[in-house]
Amino acid sequence: MKPSRLAVRSAPGGGGGRPWTSIAGLVAGLLALALALLPRPLAAQDAGAPAGAPAGPPTIVLTSYPEPFAQAVAAAYSRAHPGEELRFLHKSTHAIIEHVTSERLPRADVVWTSSPIAIAELARARLLARPERAGEAATSRPEPSAPRLHAFAYSQLGIMWRPDLVHAKGLPVPTDLQSLLAPDYAGMVAMSAPARSGTTLLFVELVLQSLGWDAGWAYLQQLAGNLATVTARSFGVPEGLAHGRFPVGIGVGFLARTQQTNGEQLAFLAAPEDVMLPAGVAALSTARHAQGARRFVGFLQGEAGQALLADPQVARIPLAAARQATPFEDRFDYLLASTRRDVVVALFDQLVTYQLDEHRRFWRRWREVGAMVSGEGNAAREARALLGQAYRRATGVPVRAFMAHDPALVRVFSPGGPERLENRAFRERLMESWHRETRERLAEAGALVEQAQRRMAAAVAVSPAQQ
Template sequence: MQGSRFGLFCRLLTGLAVLATTGSAGQAQQLRILTSMPPALTDPFIAAFRQAFPEADLLVLNKNTNSGIDEITRGNARGFDIFWASAPEAFAVIGQHHGFVAEDCPALDASGHVSFALSSIGWARRADAHIAMPGDWDDLLLPGYRGRIGMSLPSQSGTTHMMVERFLQVRGWEDGWAYFLRLTENLSTLTARSFGVIDGVRSGRFDIGLTIDFLAEVEPDLEFRYGKPVMIFPAQIGRLAGGLEPGLACDFIGFVLSDTGQRLLLDPGVGRIPVVASLRPEAPDAIPEPMRDAIRRQWQVYDARLAQRRYWAVNALFDIFISDLLPRRRELWVRLRALQGKFDAADLDLIERLLTSLPVSEQEAEREALNASPGRISDLITMTPEQDAVRTDWAAAALRQLDEADRALTALERRIRGARP
């Protein structure tokens, strides 16, 4: 949105606030907001909007991104007006199901949703931790981090789905999955929500947490480092079809995009970067240098449409090949490492390839029939028959792969036992 439009909106906002106070008393409008954003971000906006629109009643429901997508794509039965989240592919998925509406709202383009803040991903540790801070993504695969890393499930966290997609887009389908399959050796746990990663690091359940910047940087007892190259993710807000207060929803989105709303993002307790470039110099210290550099360079743009085309498949593949089999994968990695130095590298390379390859092609994952319905991966009732069948096939393939690695390890272990006097 251009600066002149922001100025016009702010003037209109003042007038609308006056009208709201002089309108029919006792007829409060209820704006229903569905969001995965933390209260540290939403609360300042809610409070500021209530000051401008004292007659408005705001109801905020916090859900993880994928549960929010599920609710909206199934018809928005509860009449939510606003969807507010960090993962841009979530908006592409809802948009595919005609879940947004843009009519009569100058703050929106034809898509019905708009970017309002910029973020990126990396990892966090406690500020008083003795463990070395990883320098780059590949450092997270080093032996010193075995059993000491936490991340959330992409099927439960929109930001983690975005993280997985970042690797698939930057490193490619095969190498991207190989990274996360290798990471299973060092994973301590997979949490149900993004907030669980921050809580786990803070409480000492694990030492390093893969997370998004705004969740970690507002925590005074944590240190955060961006993974490079930094890929920028535009957090978005949209007006939902079937909402009960479309006019008030437009007012709220306009307020978030106004200079007043954008300045709220620069507050240290919010820790977000405004999309309005002209406001960023007002608080240069609030924008870390890696993000300033990434904004200048824009070396690679995150493809939310590509993420949307394989949304269900990526979540299902991570659950099937990683989260469902994490204990067994870790045990196989331990056995493989115990054999290093005792056999030729070629014997061990075959087993490592079995542990780091995904027997599902990118083309298969992007099949429209699989991804037309986002579905809940672990709930057979909400999966289509084709999704259910494919999930069964993929689960069988994952087990076959690990069984083959198990047999190869057992054969080598028997050779060692047979060689003992």
């Protein structure tokens, strides 16, 4: 949990006093700790409202957005609603879902996130109140999906890069996601982990649903061979680009547009180009300050909030600009993504995040041997067949598509609920088996590559004319 600039200190222990003194001190300490754990307020007067403005009940906003963005919105909101108090509780998308579904304290009034998967999941659990104005979606569909119903802005996923570094390293400019698999990009690409970033989970699901389950995981594992790193948060990709740690990254467009290096903005290519993803804001059905929650939602969906999106430091796509976009839910199943979220996150870690070195070694060798294979003779055909087997072995996935959203498996990986303790040991064994199977598959695939190399070498030794 990361409340805005909140410092929590533990009280020193004590003993030896009278019992009633110890109990009173304990109660006082627990009360102080409970107050300290509340998210830090961004009060109206702190954000530019007149001093002495009447203070109402605070509206607690649970958000995945970084603090600078939240403060910019708080300042604009306080000008429109002087005297009202907003409190932001900053968490990752996955932590937001768990916070709401597990009814953790402090109880939030509003959820504000860039992940439509999170909005779909919370709506499915009937935890979101229907907004008084349904964004732009109500005019485009008779029954809009939850992410469009609760939209306040849109964003695009794709490739970001530093033009100066790409030029300095002699790299081709990325043209699409497939281009990132080229040998030129080995060790040059970064992305964040879907376990810690809702937008990266969205990217992974976009790949899986666009290419299909098996082909999607094949793409992700081949991409792993070119990854320089998997960052802890989505913000780590543009920050790493800014510091020159890698030249190319995968992420969301507004992070690229708000990151500058030596006065130059990062380049960004939306991929797929026509996909716009709704970012959401919604009052919770369990909100204690429902009136304040509705006002905050109305502000972001209204004229003042939409005008704020055009600020270069905000750089989101307003609702009006997305009205002509094809509804993404026509091609993307948010509920499917929500249902199998925890399974996909666990699979990605075991197949990609924790296997980067193995993938780098295998795919480098696979390309090297592939470049040696030429001609149409028996040796070349056999070598290509072996390389094809190696590719299929290296890109396998230990879970079938239908299993990923099976209720029994979903329960095992659900972070909440009464089954958590009972399932922990089984979940750990299952993830360990995925990790071990992936490493064994890559080792077997590597052996097939070496067979292909030896087959070509033997053919060349027998017939030098083939060189």
